[in-house]
Amino acid sequence: MNETKYQRARAVLCRTVGQPVVVEEIDVELPRRGEVMIKMAACGVCHSDLSATNGTIPMPAPLVLGHEGSGVIVAVGEGVSEYAPGDHVLSSFVSMCGHCRYCQTGRPQLCDQAAKAAISLPDGSVRTRDLAGRPLNIFSGCGVMAEYATLHVDNVVKIGADVALDRACLIGCGVMTGVGAAMNTARVEPGSIAVVFGCGGVGLNAIQGCRIAGAAMIVAVDLSDAKLELARGFGATHVMNSATPDLVKALRKLTGGGADYAFECVGRGEIVAQAYGVLAKGGKAVVVGVAAPKDTTTVRTASLTFEEKTLTGSYFGSARPRQDFPRLLALYREKRLKLDELITRRYRIEEAPQAFADLAEGRNARGVIVFD
Ligand SMILES: [Zn+2]
Ligand SMILES: [Zn+2]
Structure with missing residues (x-):
């Protein structure tokens, strides 16, 4: 039996x-x-x-x-x-x-x-x-x-x-995905300029990942002014509504000629192209959002060569969960991670x-x- x-x-x-x-x-x-x-x-x-x-x-x-x-x-x-x-x-x-x-x-x-x-x-x-x-x-x-x-x-x-479990759970997806995109995938450098498209659960964490990594300018982009306001609390130094006419041009101007990093946290090809478009020479665009299976994007091929731009993806913030979950909780204890x-x-x-x-x-x- x-x-x-x-x-x-x-x-x-x-x-x-x-x-x-x-x-x-x-x-x-x-x-x-x-x-x-x-x-x-x-x-x-x-x-x-x-x-x-x-x-x-x-x-x-x-x-x-x-x-x-x-x-x-x-x-x-x-x-x-x-x-x-x-x-x-x-x-x-x-x-x-x-x-x-x-x-x-x-x-x-x-x-x-x-x-x-x-x-x-x-x-x-x-x-x-x-x-x-x-x-x-x-x-x-x-x-x-x-x-x-x-x-x-x-x-x-x-x-x-020692960390309350109702907060710790967030590390398991949204926080790791967003913060990891900035810290693990992009390896944001201190003093750099970043633009984050989409200020939902993942985007807010990409913003705070850039902040923890020491980015000097972090521009949050979203259609919702309420979310942009929230983004400021997570470290956005500037915000821009995505409805701004000629968005890419406006962002390039705001960043003094382009960003070092751009994060796409929505999952749509046209926004991926915008993220790539706001990069300065040598910049890196990281796609974090999950796009529909048939979604595609377009980049000007020659810009990859002449401008040494990088377009890459980030899955789960390039997490090594057994190392990174405890690290993120350590940052929370130090009050550096919200x-x-x-x-x-x-x-x-x-x-x-x-x-x-x-x-x-x-x-x-x-x-x-x-x-x-
Ligand atoms: Zn999830
Ligand atoms: Zn394996």
Whole structure:
């Protein structure tokens, strides 16, 4: 007799693509070999979760949402020696196998295993089922918008127990993506000039990443004046509404002939071209926003050569989660990284549909679901 044990939990699900999320009781299996069960404390509501519910990011329903979670380990599976019950952890939506060519060259954000853990654990199976016993997919190997979650250790990062978990969770996606784009991907230099397109959750973090790296001029660009005002609080020294006529020309003028760095935090080819367009010679444009699959962009080819410009992408802020998550939390302790100010509103799990509606309406820098 080998009866499998499950933990009952409430979870936020996409039941039908195109429909509002639902809060449902599910069963979460106790950890198998190489896995841990986490009692979730908090989970940020990220634009990618919303994109999974409306089909922009194709993920098959039924899907347990959430990939920006924090919590405390309550059980460890066989063979797990680096974690113990009571450990505070963050989820990592990139799986880190440790032995593919990308992990071995210090680029776990590109790990090959992530593709296998897109809607399941890395082995292709799930530990989540509904009360009728039907399996439930999980967002990016996580599915942490739930009271309990069982994850493979390759998707888990241990953190110190001194940072409040409802703030620490934000490191797991939005903060890492934005700050990492500035600090890891672009390697912004002190005294430099940066322009950031898009001031949502990721853009604000690109702005504070530039600030932490010591950029002297940081120009925030967005259509919403309210977001531009918020951007000032995160370190923008200048703001410009994207509706400004001849935007690229105006930005080049404001920056005294072009920026050293530009960050595209929207995910649209035309804005990528603008980001590239505002660069000074030798400048670097970093695409952080996730564009639709068929979206394209255009650059003047000769400018790559004659002006030595760089156009590159940044996935998850080129994160090395096991090194970078603790570093970002250290910056938070030193009051150099803002987390509290990112949280517009906290929600109870039963308010999840409202949290998604607020995100869709652009009302939040970040909404966070806090579990009991
Ligand atoms: Zn995210
Ligand atoms: Zn790997």
